[in-house]
Amino acid sequence: MREERNKRGLTRRKFLVGSAVGVGVILGVGYLSRSMIRRYLAGIANTIELPYQGDTDSPSIWFEVLADNRVILHSPKVEMGQGTFTGLAQMAADELEVEMSQMVVVHAATSTGNIDPFATGGSNSISSLWIPLRELAATMREMLRGEAAKMLGVDPANLSIRSGRFLGGGRQITYGDVVSSVEEWHVPETPPLKVTADFNYIGKPVPRIDLRDKVMGMRMFGMDSIMEDMLYGAVARPVHIGARFVSVDTSIAENMPEVVRVVVEKDFAGVIAKSRVAAHQAKEALVVEWEYDDNWQTEAIEKMIRVGQGNPVEIQKDGNPEKLLSSGENIITREYTSPIGAHAQLEPNGAVALVSEEGAVIMISTQVVAITRKEIAQRLGMSEDQVNVIPTYLGGGFGRRLHTPNAVQAAVLSKAVGRPVKCFFDRKEEFQNDTFRPPTHHVLKARLDDEGRILAMEHQLSSGDVMFGSPMFPRIATPLLGADAGVWRGGMIQYGAIPNHRAVCWRVKLPFATSWWRSLGLLANTFAIECFMDELALKTGKDPAEFRLAHIEDNERGTRLKEVIRTVVEKSQYRDDILPNGRAMGLAASTDANTPCAQVVEVSLQDKEIKVHKVTCVIDPGLVINPDQVRAQCEGAIIMGLSAALYEKMEVRDSQLTPTIYGPYRMAMMRDAPREIDVVILQNDDQPGAVGEPPLGPIGAAIANALFRLTGERQRAMPVMA
Amino acid sequence: MLITFRLNGIPRRMDVDESMSLLWVIRDVLDLKGTKFGCGKAACGACTLLVDGQAVRSCSYPVKLAAGKEVTTIEGLSDGEILHPVQQAWVEEVVPQCGYCQPGFMMATVALLDQHPQPTDDDIDKSIVNICRCGTYYRMRRAIHRAAEIMSQSEKRNNL
Numbered sequence A: 001m002r003e004e005r006n007k008r009g010l011t012r013r014k015f016l017v018g019s020a021v022g023v024g025v026i027l028g029v030g031y032l033s034r035s036m037i038r039r040y041l042a043g044i045a046n047t048i049e050l051p052y053q054g055d056t057d058s059p060s061i062w063f064e065v066l067a068d069n070r071v072i073l074h075s076p077k078v079e080m081g082q083g084t085f086t087g088l089a090q091m092a093a094d095e096l097e098v099e100m101s102q103m104v105v106v107h108a109a110t111s112t113g114n115i116d117p118f119a120t121g122g123s124n125s126i127s128s129l130w131i132p133l134r135e136l137a138a139t140m141r142e143m144l145r146g147e148a149a150k151m152l153g154v155d156p157a158n159l160s161i162r163s164g165r166f167l168g169g170g171r172q173i174t175y176g177d178v179v180s181s182v183e184e185w186h187v188p189e190t191p192p193l194k195v196t197a198d199f200n201y202i203g204k205p206v207p208r209i210d211l212r213d214k215v216m217g218m219r220m221f222g223m224d225s226i227m228e229d230m231l232y233g234a235v236a237r238p239v240h241i242g243a244r245f246v247s248v249d250t251s252i253a254e255n256m257p258e259v260v261r262v263v264v265e266k267d268f269a270g271v272i273a274k275s276r277v278a279a280h281q282a283k284e285a286l287v288v289e290w291e292y293d294d295n296w297q298t299e300a301i302e303k304m305i306r307v308g309q310g311n312p313v314e315i316q317k318d319g320n321p322e323k324l325l326s327s328g329e330n331i332i333t334r335e336y337t338s339p340i341g342a343h344a345q346l347e348p349n350g351a352v353a354l355v356s357e358e359g360a361v362i363m364i365s366t367q368v369v370a371i372t373r374k375e376i377a378q379r380l381g382m383s384e385d386q387v388n389v390i391p392t393y394l395g396g397g398f399g400r401r402l403h404t405p406n407a408v409q410a411a412v413l414s415k416a417v418g419r420p421v422k423c424f425f426d427r428k429e430e431f432q433n434d435t436f437r438p439p440t441h442h443v444l445k446a447r448l449d450d451e452g453r454i455l456a457m458e459h460q461l462s463s464g465d466v467m468f469g470s471p472m473f474p475r476i477a478t479p480l481l482g483a484d485a486g487v488w489r490g491g492m493i494q495y496g497a498i499p500n501h502r503a504v505c506w507r508v509k510l511p512f513a514t515s516w517w518r519s520l521g522l523l524a525n526t527f528a529i530e531c532f533m534d535e536l537a538l539k540t541g542k543d544p545a546e547f548r549l550a551h552i553e554d555n556e557r558g559t560r561l562k563e564v565i566r567t568v569v570e571k572s573q574y575r576d577d578i579l580p581n582g583r584a585m586g587l588a589a590s591t592d593a594n595t596p597c598a599q600v601v602e603v604s605l606q607d608k609e610i611k612v613h614k615v616t617c618v619i620d621p622g623l624v625i626n627p628d629q630v631r632a633q634c635e636g637a638i639i640m641g642l643s644a645a646l647y648e649k650m651e652v653r654d655s656q657l658t659p660t661i662y663g664p665y666r667m668a669m670m671r672d673a674p675r676e677i678d679v680v681i682l683q684n685d686d687q688p689g690a691v692g693e694p695p696l697g698p699i700g701a702a703i704a705n706a707l708f709r710l711t712g713e714r715q716r717a718m719p720v721m722a
Numbered sequence B: 001m002l003i004t005f006r007l008n009g010i011p012r013r014m015d016v017d018e019s020m021s022l023l024w025v026i027r028d029v030l031d032l033k034g035t036k037f038g039c040g041k042a043a044c045g046a047c048t049l050l051v052d053g054q055a056v057r058s059c060s061y062p063v064k065l066a067a068g069k070e071v072t073t074i075e076g077l078s079d080g081e082i083l084h085p086v087q088q089a090w091v092e093e094v095v096p097q098c099g100y101c102q103p104g105f106m107m108a109t110v111a112l113l114d115q116h117p118q119p120t121d122d123d124i125d126k127s128i129v130n131i132c133r134c135g136t137y138y139r140m141r142r143a144i145h146r147a148a149e150i151m152s153q154s155e156k157r158n159n160l
């Protein structure tokens, strides 16, 4: 791969067009050749390493050198808290030979041409840019070196670099000076990259690059955006599941104070006013007729999400588990469930848009810059080049912004008045129109032999969609893949040493939108599988860690998984009995996107409430760019997972998703957060891997496993209650 | 309605609709964007600021109640480039992730430390009741203790 790139030289290639289709096809190949299904699908789902799909050949659209010798990195990946800007800056600074303090990272507007045609998500921002970004930076450095050498009249090889300054022949020149005098650049072949020993910043816990702005409360989020002469918009959104817009009576809204215009389109109605408050009040006064069919309740949804209904697709198989599990002795079957979950990110969705004859400008928090641009262009009948999407910092992503059609509505409103319009959801709209984490149902089945080893195991799961229906994937991905790769994330049995095992996905189309929620199926699947492993260990009277280790293969993946489990047992001083202070411990492990993670929790009951005191988390994401940010991601994922495992649940009442406010939608608060979180990082790979999502896997199961030791009662439904 | 209050030490006089909450006056009329909107229903704390030193959820605080008072937002916390001890502690502990909830938490912390200069973990649990979806609570707790430490040190220095 690298060799090829070196030979190719740089300037030619522009964009990989139609990359999304490429992804679908790649994922589909394994399924089409049925003989390979087991290993191939297993490989993909556990090592989804999508190569970066945007430009990797043009340093000029990635970097900008300022006269004061700072370097701006125009990042096609967005910053939503995961620390990507900092990691990318570290990688670039190392190859550019500049100090971190010289690095500035900004979101690349689509007008720069530096566009990720796919998305920021899937925990792959750092890993997919690990090689390309450093090659771009190294190439940039050599471009500068070539010009500097000419200017100083020395051989490029005789120039040394210190903090963005070339030194040679007794003289020096800064990058800033070089760029201000060069007209035409020569792009060299990609130079070799630094080796680990030469890294200045990679691997170091440097502070987040956005730290100061964030503690100063700077204007940086989508919702902080303004444009001159801006008006405020609000859109009437459905409150009922599946509601379609039919018609609207605008007479009251039109006559309200400060209302500038009421806009009625074929699919929505909105108002534009002089203030946000006026816009939202007028929106409430729109009398909209909606059409919707059914009277949905939670119970009906739960009945739909059952293994055995809909279409099954086998996603993993080894040996002959069906036969061994069909009848005989020592077969154990258990069922687990997880509820509908909301994203509940703090910054609501919305955009500021300005549409004129020439084109459109959109400021927005989005994880899908390219799709947002495409959808706006299509709706306005413009070319994509006429639409400039300016991404902002995200007040949380978590998958909620992997489709932002609200940008289209803001653009349509702006077009109607020819002025900038800022249009944002309120919190109720956010909850009612979320694209939820789908509810799931799992049936786990195993057969034990006489020595207490697992002879055969099966995981069947039923879920609403995650990936299917997403605008990131072409429709063709559905028939090609058969099963939804988001649903099955974490759903395959990671205990390859069980001689007979399989996993089966049952797809259910729900009447409301479900989609990507940080870690996708991982949280629920790990909850089911790792609770079940715990139940089996207890049944056979074995130590839960030893029991797991005995069923893990000795290949590379297995070895790394074993090591995180062994390490977590040692660091947490795991024990199976109640601790002297009345707490119990619980263990669970998962592998997500090639990153194994094991966690041990210490839990007690206080006034019948489950209290998680301590979490020990061992993760092996491979080579680490910033250990402090890996820690931060683990801490955050643990708390988010704990929140989902213990408290969160959306209900459906009379076709409305509820609750629609924080509080009733109970989430972890300060008092619920573990007071001790001990993160141990292993690095058993020389490439950086996924970090943001994998540590969400084990937490739910670890808590339920601890709770069983405390109470003797097994909880098999999330949210887990004492 | 004509109203006057001091915002971050500076007297501000403006003509606003009296039904407006303090949050939207600060964000949209005065264009200070550090105070965040999360829910509009006093349920998340993203909009927390100080009115006469008390932590207030400004989304649910009618602007008319601020008349004649001292309002402090995150922008008024630092002394120019010199960070307030709470901000300093937040930097030292590298607390923010997405950052959206953070101004609200920092303002709530300023109010907490005013009441309890050396808060216990239980004090923190009781009075810091904002929501952070990124799950930065673990670092925030450390930062709150650290801020208390910085403040008591500078107090000691001032007393010398």
Ligand code: FES
Pocket: B036, B037, B038, B039, B040, B041, B042, B043, B044, B045, B046, B047, B048, B057, B058, B059, B060
């Ligand atoms: S916005 Fe005021 S408490 Fe949520």
Ligand code: FES
Pocket: A081, A346, A395, A396, B096, B097, B098, B099, B100, B101, B102, B131, B132, B133, B134, B135, B136
């Ligand atoms: S840092 Fe993102 S919500 Fe708190």
